[in-house]
Amino acid sequence: ILNVEQSPQSLHVQEGDSTNFTCSFPSSNFYALHWYRWETAKSPEALFVMTLNGDEKKKGRISATLNTKEGYSYLYIKGSQPEDSATYLCAASSYGNKLVFGAGTILRVKS
Amino acid sequence: NAGVTQTPKFQVLKTGQSMTLQCAQDMNHEYMSWYRQDPGMGLRLIHYSVGAGITDQGEVPNGYNVSRSTTEDFPLRLLSAAPSQTSVYFCASSYRSRGSSGANVLTFGAGSRLTVL
DSSP states (O other): OOOOOOEEEEEEEEOOEEEEEEEESSSTTTTEEEEEOOOTOOOOOEEEOOSTTTTTTEEEEEEEEEEEEEEEEEEESSOOGGGGGGEEEEEEETTTTTEOOOOOOOEEEEE | OEEEEOOOEEEETTTTOEEEEEEESSSSOOOOEEEEEEETOOOOOOOOOOOOTTEOSSSSSSTTTEEEESSSBBOOEESSSSSSEEEEEEEEEEEEEESSTOEEEEEEOOOEEEEEO
């Protein structure tokens, strides 16, 4: 079973700060890496799915990169806004598409 | 198009009681799964299914049963509830992401909060 780790556990930043989080996963048998955004009292929503080494995805002020050889992905938020406050989950799947989640990074953006 | 529908939203059980959490999706997704969410532990996979008639265990399957008789429905059964099963349960289903062939993006239900006394 994959072991997916996220750091930091939580992060408090000021509005306008840029920030990034890390997701680590075993590089052997890797298939796909997902990022989800989870707001309080809502369901997780997909941000990105990446499969290839060197993949970079961007959605507005949020972007992600993937290194499958060393087993990590970074999520970047440029110019954080209070509405970016959420828990950011990453999940990795091996062949067979069984998705295993990390514990998440809680982001709080103060205005 | 309702997406993924979970019922009930809240449930309180006594130790030893059984119940079924219902999950239905109307997106013709092949893949469905159940997760539980506990503080500090993220989402842990209980059971999953890659199609009707096929189910498999996830990380924490003990105390739970599933079946997949149709593409739309994937109920989760608690056979004899225990306080350790107090949690928030999420059902999720998958289509294939257009940009990443073979990678399944999950659509989640709203969650079911279960308390076992």
